[in-house]
Amino acid sequence: MTQISELGEFGLIKHLTEAIEIHNSETVKGVGDDAAILEYGKQQTLVTTDLLLEGVHFDLTYVPLKHLGYKAVMVNLSDIYAMNGTPKQITVSLGISKKFSVEDIEQLYAGMIAACDAHGVDLVGGDTCSSLTGLTISITALGSVDKGKAVYRSGAKENDLICVSGDLGAAYMGLQILEREKAVFRNTKKAEDVQPDFAGREYILQRQLKPEARMDVIRHLAEKGIVPTSMMDISDGLSSELIHICKASGVGCRVFEDRLPIDYQTAATAEEFNIPLVTAAMNGGEDYELLFTVPLELHDLVEQVEDVHLIGHICKADQGMNLVTRQGQEFALKAQGFTAF
Amino acid sequence: MTQISELGEFGLIKHLTEAIEIHNSETVKGVGDDAAILEYGKQQTLVTTDLLLEGVHFDLTYVPLKHLGYKAVMVNLSDIYAMNGTPKQITVSLGISKKFSVEDIEQLYAGMIAACDAHGVDLVGGDTCSSLTGLTISITALGSVDKGKAVYRSGAKENDLICVSGDLGAAYMGLQILEREKAVFRNTKKAEDVQPDFAGREYILQRQLKPEARMDVIRHLAEKGIVPTSMMDISDGLSSELIHICKASGVGCRVFEDRLPIDYQTAATAEEFNIPLVTAAMNGGEDYELLFTVPLELHDLVEQVEDVHLIGHICKADQGMNLVTRQGQEFALKAQGFTAF
Numbered sequence: 033m034t035q036i037s038e039l040g041e042f043g044l045i046k047h048l049t050e051a052i053e054i055h056n057s058e059t060v061k062g063v064g065d066d067a068a069i070l071e072y073g074k075q076q077t078l079v080t081t082d083l084l085l086e087g088v089h090f091d092l093t094y095v096p097l098k099h100l101g102y103k104a105v106m107v108n109l110s111d112i113y114a115m116n117g118t119p120k121q122i123t124v125s126l127g128i129s130k131k132f133s134v135e136d137i138e139q140l141y142a143g144m145i146a147a148c149d150a151h152g153v154d155l156v157g158g159d160t161c162s163s164l165t166g167l168t169i170s171i172t173a174l175g176s177v178d179k180g181k182a183v184y185r186s187g188a189k190e191n192d193l194i195c196v197s198g199d200l201g202a203a204y205m206g207l208q209i210l211e212r213e214k215a216v217f218r219n220t221k222k223a224e225d226v227q228p229d230f231a232g233r234e235y236i237l238q239r240q241l242k243p244e245a246r247m248d249v250i251r252h253l254a255e256k257g258i259v260p261t262s263m264m265d266i267s268d269g270l271s272s273e274l275i276h277i278c279k280a281s282g283v284g285c286r287v288f289e290d291r292l293p294i295d296y297q298t299a300a301t302a303e304e305f306n307i308p309l310v311t312a313a314m315n316g317g318e319d320y321e322l323l324f325t326v327p328l329e330l331h332d333l334v335e336q337v338e339d340v341h342l343i344g345h346i347c348k349a350d351q352g353m354n355l356v357t358r359q360g361q362e363f364a365l366k367a368q369g370f371t372a373f
Numbered sequence: 374m375t376q377i378s379e380l381g382e383f384g385l386i387k388h389l390t391e392a393i394e395i396h397n398s399e400t401v402k403g404v405g406d407d408a409a410i411l412e413y414g415k416q417q418t419l420v421t422t423d424l425l426l427e428g429v430h431f432d433l434t435y436v437p438l439k440h441l442g443y444k445a446v447m448v449n450l451s452d453i454y455a456m457n458g459t460p461k462q463i464t465v466s467l468g469i470s471k472k473f474s475v476e477d478i479e480q481l482y483a484g485m486i487a488a489c490d491a492h493g494v495d496l497v498g499g500d501t502c503s504s505l506t507g508l509t510i511s512i513t514a515l516g517s518v519d520k521g522k523a524v525y526r527s528g529a530k531e532n533d534l535i536c537v538s539g540d541l542g543a544a545y546m547g548l549q550i551l552e553r554e555k556a557v558f559r560n561t562k563k564a565e566d567v568q569p570d571f572a573g574r575e576y577i578l579q580r581q582l583k584p585e586a587r588m589d590v591i592r593h594l595a596e597k598g599i600v601p602t603s604m605m606d607i608s609d610g611l612s613s614e615l616i617h618i619c620k621a622s623g624v625g626c627r628v629f630e631d632r633l634p635i636d637y638q639t640a641a642t643a644e645e646f647n648i649p650l651v652t653a654a655m656n657g658g659e660d661y662e663l664l665f666t667v668p669l670e671l672h673d674l675v676e677q678v679e680d681v682h683l684i685g686h687i688c689k690a691d692q693g694m695n696l697v698t699r700q701g702q703e704f705a706l707k708a709q710g711f712t713a714f
Contacts, residue, residue: 042708060417064621065526066455066605067421067516076401077418080408080498081513083466087505114407125424125511157421164428170466170511172422175408185406264407280405367383 034134036162044134045160048141052155056120058176059154068156070121070174076182078119078175080111086166093217094210097136099241101143104169107267109151110245110320112175114265116183118250119151119175124158127168140169151247181259183324188262188281192325192346195260197249197339199293200270201309204316205301206240209233236297243320250322252337260324269315271365273323275353284351285365287344290358314355315366375475377503385475386501389482393496397461399517400495409497411462411515417523419460419516421452427507434558435551438477440582442484445510448608450492451586451661453516455606457524459591460492460516465499468509481510492588522600524665529603529622533666533687536601538590538680540634541611542650545657546642547581550574577638584661591663593678601665610656612706614664616694625692626706628685631699655696656707 039047049063061069070077084090084104092100105122112119124144128137148155153173209230230237245265253260262281264273270287278285292313302309325346326334334340344356354362377385390404402410411418425431425445433441446463453460465485469478489496494514550571571578586606594601603622605614611628619626633654643650666687667675675681685697695703 061523061525066452067419067458067514069456069518069523070418070420071520072413072418077411077413077515078408079411079420079462079464079513079515081464081466081500081511083468083500083502083509083511085468085502085504085509088468088503111407115410117408121420123420123422123513125422127424127426127429127509159422159424161424161426162429163426165506168424168426168468168509168511170422170424170509172420172464172513173408174418174420177410179412182402182410184402 036128036132036134036137039134041160044137047134048137049155052145054154055152056154058120059156062154062156068121068123072176075176075178078112078115078117078177078182079172080108081170081172082107084169086168091214092167093214095241097139098143101140102147102242104171105144105147106243106245106320108171108173109147109153110265110267112173113245113247113250114263114322115175115177116181116250116259116263117175117177119153119173121154121156121174122148123156123172125170126158126160127163128160129163129166132167151245183260183263184280185262185264185277186280188277188283188325188346189327190283190346190348191328192261193328193331193334193342194285194287194323194325194344194346195334195340196266196270196293196321196323196343197246198319198321199295199298200319200321201302201312201316202236202239202295202298203243203318204312205298205305206233206236208305208307209237209301210240233297233301235295236301240318243318245320246322249337249340256333256337258326258330258334258337260326263322263324266319266321266323267317269317270323271314272367275365275367277323277325278349278353282349284347284349285344285353286347286356288356291341291343293341310355377469377473377475377478380475382501385478388475389478390496393486395495396493397495399461400497403495403497409462409464413517416517416519419453419456419458419518419523420513421449422511422513423448425510427509432555433508434555436582438480439484442481443488443583445512446485446488447584447586447661449512449514450488450494451606451608453514454586454588454591455604455663456518457522457591457600457604458516458518460494460514462495462497462515463489464497464513466511467499467501468504469501470504470507473508492586524601524604525621526603526605526618527621529618529624529666529687530668531624531687531689532669533602534669534672534675534683535626535628535666535685535687536675536681537607537611537634537662537664537684538587539660539662540636540639541607541660541662542643542653542657543577543580543636543639544584544659545653546639546646547574547577549646549648550578550642551581574638574642576636577642581659584659586661587663590678590681597674597678599667599671599675599678601667604663604665607660607662607664608658610658611664612655613708616706616708618664618666619690619694623690625688625690626685626694627688627697629697632682632684634682651696
């Protein structure tokens with residue numbers, strides 16, 4: 033184990049960043065000066081940022097640092113895709129307490145760089161400092177989008193189709209599994225006695241620990257010439273994001289329970305934990321899938337896009353924002369920010 | 374007092390950001406979507422980020438939240454100026470513990486917005502979440518620079534003149550005063566008995582609490598057509614930054630003690646605290662002045678720039694990085710990162 037104090041602030045930054053390679057011609061100057069230099073020709077630049085705090089956003093009892101690094105980056109790339117953009121660069125700021133070694137931070141960085149490599153993104157700068165308690169991760173992502181192609185939350189129109197990629201509620205159910213194993217671990221005297229029971233739950237655990245930003249969906253939409261009228265990524269849960277889109281667009285919506293895409297592991301785990309499946313799917317959060325709307329006339333075209341599901345439609349604002357159950361009952365959507373104060 | 378939980382995450386963000394006005398035509402879309410949208414024509418985009426943690430970078434015992442917000446922004450703008458750029462946008466991420474009220478965070482934001490307004494910068498996005506302990510502030514600044522005009526750390530050449538703006542060591546001595554008053558406060562039983570003794574120390578306190586990024590120096594250099602060969606802002610102390618420039622440029626340097634610009638309040642306070650003045654000036658940190666080099670032939674021109682001082686020159690790498698005292702002795706510069714692990 034190497035104490036971080038052995039390298040010092042500048043030594044640690046040098047150690048962590050010397051292997052970084054530049055992928056994008058838009059990156060003129062990366063790590064190593066007061067600021068990075070980027071250059072976008074006739075495109076627009078997107079910027080988004082996320083702050084992750086130990087004990088609030090992640091629990092190192094069950095989250096490996098490499099996975100954490102990977103996820104911390106993905107969360108930001110997902111926001112760039114949700115604007116219909118292409119992520120190009122990130123900056124990373126870390127607050128590190130004394131409990132972490134250089135090797136720990138290397139693991140975290142390895143995960144971040146793996147995420148960058150998977151999406152062709154350059155790590156171009158950041159800040160590293162000591163913290164009094166726990167780990168703080170702040171990431172800012174930059175990306176590009178052709179002029180006129182950025183998709184806002186505010187463009188949904190009456191009769192638009194509501195689409196969602198992938199499946200819903202899996203990350204939330206993965207979290208339940210991890211929380212249960214943590215409780216088991218705490219009540220066990222000898223650590224060697226613990227045999228985590230993750231069999232048959234690999235998919236939902238991966239959804240929680242190693243989410244993937246949906247670059248593929250953005251590319252497939254572009255290939256078909258589809259520009260959504262509105263789009264967001266699902267970080268706080270489908271309900272919350274639908275409400276954001278409806279409020280920003282001045283419309284209402286109707287989504288159908290029987291249209292919600294749900295994996296069988298999610299369903300099985302929800303039953304095991306006695307959690308209503310519709311709650312997991314609507315309010316679970318951290319799916320990092322894309323939620324978007326397209327004009328009704330694109331119905332046949334959008335149906336051809338791989339792993340995209342039609343779950344409802346946009347209506348007039350005065351018709352409300354509702355979930356229609358299998359039994360035909362309508363329930364008003366409830367906002368439920370994932371990070372509550 | 375309003376509890377933050379009364380507004381909730383989204384309510385707080387809306388409350389804090391609804392008064393934000395956009396200053397720059399480069400800001401296409403600010404707060405309120407997954408990412409902000411920026412557009413730079415034929416210019417390059419600069420990006421820099423800083424993480425500030427309570428108990429590490431600031432002490433709310435004596436730092437008013439409004440000042441903290443102002444300084445947190447200035448620190449980042451200073452990095453953009455240090456690239457010879459113009460800051461245009463910032464994003465702000467906050468981790469807020471339960472001890473803060475909505476009014477507290479309003480104060481913090483008021484300081485940030487004042488800093489943005491003073492420099493014509495747009496606040497375009499961010500992230501706000503609860504934290505378990507203390508206040509976490511992460512700011513990313515973006516700026517623009519004409520192609521070919523960005524100034525790196527690595528461009529210093531033999532015989533270049535070393536220049537510094539403003540004066541040195543004042544912020545560090547201001548911190549000593551604040552730390553002393555804090556100790557006095559702690560040892561006093563009744564809070565009403567405390568009469569902080571700040572008379573005649575207003576300048577150095579302001580340097581610590583409300584630093585100003587040197588937009589004026591960058592403008593004056595541009596007006597005279599001076600493009601420095603290398604530049605940094607002084608956050609970790611002159612010694613540390615000089616070493617950065619010399620190492621990045623593959624050169625040595627010689628700076629002269631009797632050329633260091635020092636305010637009389639700094640000098641008086643150093644004497645009072647029995648701190649060697651040269652230590653305060655060389656290693657104090659947080660001055661946020663600009664350190665830069667220019668070719669020797671620009672000597673007469675750079676001397677005309679207001680509030681800029683020539684403090685030494687660049688030499689060959691094998692001649693070392695030295696401070697020449699008033700007595701003519703040479704001492705090797707010592708790096709001393711301000712934020713030690």
